[in-house]
Amino acid sequence: MALQSPKNFSTQKTRIKLVLGIIIFFFFCLSLHLFNLQVIQGSREGEKVYANTSQNVDILLPRRGTIYDRSGKVLAQSVDCYRVDIRPAEIKPENRPDVASKLSQILRIPEEKILELFAKYYEPFPLDRQIDSEMADKVKSLSLPGVDILPSEKRVYPYGALAAHILGFVHPDFGFNGREELFGLEGIEAAFESTLHGNPGVVVQYFSPIGEKLPIPPSQMQPVENGKDIVLTIDTTIQNITETALEKAVQEKKARSGCAIVFDVKSGEILALASFPDFDPNNWSSVKKEDLQNVATQFSYEPGSAIKFVVGAAALEEGVVEPDTIVEDDGPIVIDGNIFSCPSEFGGPHGKQNLYQLFKNSCNVGFIKLGQMLGIDRMYKYFKLFGFGSPSNFELPASLGKITPQDEWSKSDLAAVSFGYGLEVTPLQLASAFQIISNDGKYVPLHIVKEIRENGKAIESFDFTFTKQVISKRTALQLREALKGPVEGKVPQGLDQYGVFGKTGTARAWKDGQYTDLNNTTFVGAFPIDNPRIGILVNINEPQVEFAYAVRVCVPVFMEIAAKIVDIMRFPLP
Amino acid sequence: MRGKPLTIFLLMLVLAGVGLIIVGSATSWISLKEFNDSFYMLKKQALSFLLGLISFLILFSIPLNTLKKYGNWIMIVALFLMALLLTPFAVNSGGSTRWVYFSGFQFQPSEVVKLAAIIFFSALFSNTSFNRGSWKAWAVAALLALIPVACIAVEPDIGSAITILAVLSILFFAGGMPIKQMIVGIPVIAGGLAVIILTVPYAKARVLSFANPGLDPLGTGYNQIQSLIGVKAGGLLGRGLGLSLQKFQWLPQAYNDFIFSILAEEIGFLGVLAVLGIYLALVIVGFQVGLRSRQPFNSLLAAGISGLLAIQALLHIGVSSGALPVTGITLPFLSYGGTSLLISMAACGILARIAKEEVSAL
Helix, strand or coil: CCCCCHHHHHHHHHHHHHHHHHHHHHHHHHHHHHHHHHHHHHHHHHHHHHCCCCEEEEEECCCCCCEECCCCCEEEEEEEEEEEEECHHHCCHHHHHHHHHHHHHHHCCCHHHHHHHHHHCCCCEEEEEEECHHHHHHHHHHCCCCEEEEEEEEEECCCCCCCHHHHCCEEEEECHHHCEEEEECCHHHHHCHHHHHCECEEEEEEECCCCCECCCCCEEEECCECCCEEEECCCHHHHHHHHHHHHHHHHHCCCCEEEEEEEECCCCEEEEEEEECCCCHHHHHHCCHHHHCCHHHHCCECCHHHHHHHHHHHHHHCCCCCCCCCEEECCCEEECCEEECCCHHHCCCCEEECHHHHHHHCCHHHHHHHHHHHHHHHHHHHHHHCCCCCCCCCCCCCCCCEECCHHHCCHHHHHHHHCCCCEEECHHHHHHHHHHHHCCCEECCCECEEEEEECCEEEEECCCCCCEECCCHHHHHHHHHHCCHHHCCCCCCCCCCCCCEEEEEEEEEEECCEEEEEEEEEEEEEECCCCCCEEEEEEEECCCCCCCCHHHHCHHHHHHHHHHHHHHHCCCCC | CCHHHHHHHHHHHHHHHHHHHHHHHHHHHHHHHHHCCCCHHHHHHHHHHHHHHHHHHHHHHCCHHHHHHCHHHHHHHHHHHHHHHHCCCEEEECCEEEEEEECCEEECHHHHHHHHHHHHHHHHHHCCCCCCCCHHHHHHHHHHHHHHHHHHHCCCCHHHHHHHHHHHHHHHHHCCCCHHHHHHHHHHHHHHHHHHHHHCHHHHHHHHHHHCHHHCCCCCCHHHHHHHHHHHHHCCCCCCCCCCCCCCCCCCCCCCCCHHHHHHHHHHHHHHHHHHHHHHHHHHHHHHHHHHCCCHHHHHHHHHHHHHHHHHHHHHHHHHCCCCCCCCCCCCCCCCCHHHHHHHHHHHHHHHHHHHHHHHHC
């Protein structure tokens, strides 16, 4: 076979070189194209390129923290359960009666109700949020299209209504990525929402187009962080005693509402905080709005005579009186045209009295005179020092109360405030002020959260040993002696050996811009007098019985609670 | 073997090795599901690789003159194999008839035809009796070229038809087609392609979905969208060998017509660039071997074979990366498929032979 002509062959080689050049050029272009796709676009989109395909983002919901009492009893806890979600669009109209009937049998929801909901919603909706695993399995086994079983969470309050106002409750709402989660709506559940809630985790799972889980380990983009636990200062036993005594009194005295606070005067820890009417947080959806008010922290009222211990403390601390100084009630006092007096039904005029007698008689005229001796500036100063009208750092939502600004006080205001009118306080503020007297003049904030725990270990403790000396120890001791007056002869046997001191207060209830015929009654006291440990405040509002005075309404409740606490805590005799 | 033949052999081995690795990764899930053995398809491919090595050695040992001499017969045998597609031995899959099944053994005649046509036309154009100046000679050559192209196109297998058309175009061009004839020929080819695209419904749909993959994301645009996801997900360094997500049936034909997408997903841009570099190295060496040759037949044959490897790679990668409309083209050495691997390795055997004969001729 002969060779081609050299000319043809060289043309062939030139052309082959040209072809090679074109191929190299195409390879180069393709590399640039791939660089753009993989490096530029790829790094911009990252893992997101898989969105809507193989990746399925799974949200791991955090476990809500548990709330414990001081001894570790569970007051609120989350448990796993299941929910039934319905996607109505995926249930054919002709199948609906059948689906409704099957679900009705398992979930115990009336068939008509289910059918009604099917018709009402187009978007997916939850039919039942809290079913147990047994029910969930039954529904699952039906494998009904448009009916999903999803993991869910249920909040359980094992003691029912006990400490309801402290704990509050939770309610479901849309959380992370539109997933339903529980959020605190009242009480500690709401106030410590971020502590209790935790943070959801994000896990990416991989699936095939027909939904098979791929043999690729899920990648955790964000680990789940469970909620932290809260330990309250509350003692469940004392809380129970307190609630029982309060509820009984409120009902017997046909009162509108009431509260009781039991606190450790040295540590500031609240051992019990009861408010009535109450509710069951397990069944919060049936709660009436007015029942939600925490009387102890949110009820703001004129305390009446209960405030007099503050006036007494100011007078002693400022040296305007000594315990044996005689203050005379010689009948009504007229200030700026207003008449102030001790009515005869309360034994007025009281005549000459020392401090003990002033407290025992709860003599308005006498305390007005003390107020006048102190003057507006000093009175205002001590009310602020004792925490009235100021925001507190209390853990639960609390009212400020109301105190007239110093420069607006008239002489009448000074007189009114001296016996507990013309200002508003909350029971918690009164208890907090009384803590100062009981703790030798040292202020320790009343508080209800003892510890925040994570995995059983305390990560934050709220111990307040000493924060502020408000009045001298001498003043506190003198005042305590005088405060035995109001309970003289009222302390039951057994308790009397410890020595109880305190102050009653009965004030007209204010409603719709005027005073009513009803009273708000208060007693705040503490014991043992020589080394006070427990303070108790009882407040009962608008009792509708004869002799609706604090000494008849609140003092017995105090004594009942105190006697039981002495029993439980095995107080050593003085 | 040493020098250029050895270089060709080693480059081929590297590519085939990468191929076995990526086929292993891309087929494990489907193998497990279909055959209850995640290595089933890899084992089959490894067997093809061994057969490929044998065919490399066989073709390496056949003198080129013999190939040239029997060029006509090779073409006839290849067309006979194509004709088997009209017999009951043919397997129809996915609407097209591309495979012949013969007592447990399955192969794709079009792969054979590609190589046969290159040998045939290299022989034709290097024959001294071929009159380059005559219109008639080129018209006859063009008609002959139409036979394999048309046979493959009607399977239908537009991708392979376009590949063979492109390779034969290179041979026609390098074989000395005068400018005048080209001026007439190119519009004829372009017109023919346009007619195919406009008349074959699936070809038309693919071109349209290439222009806008979102048009029918679950239909014709699906492959393209899923393939691009894999390529992009690879990024610079890749997700790591075996860690492709798209291979889990998100990308149909992941182990075959879209193997590049899985490769890109697992080894990233740098890895892909390395593989492209090896391809280009093999292609350049192949062309060089041809350019150094003193035999016009050898030179054309080398250009045709190297061109075939280059064109298949460019088309496959172009399709997988969304630069070209979707058409099923295997990636030589990397795609799953015994015929493709065997023929690609046999083709390398011929390239190595050309290199060897040049060395011994010196």
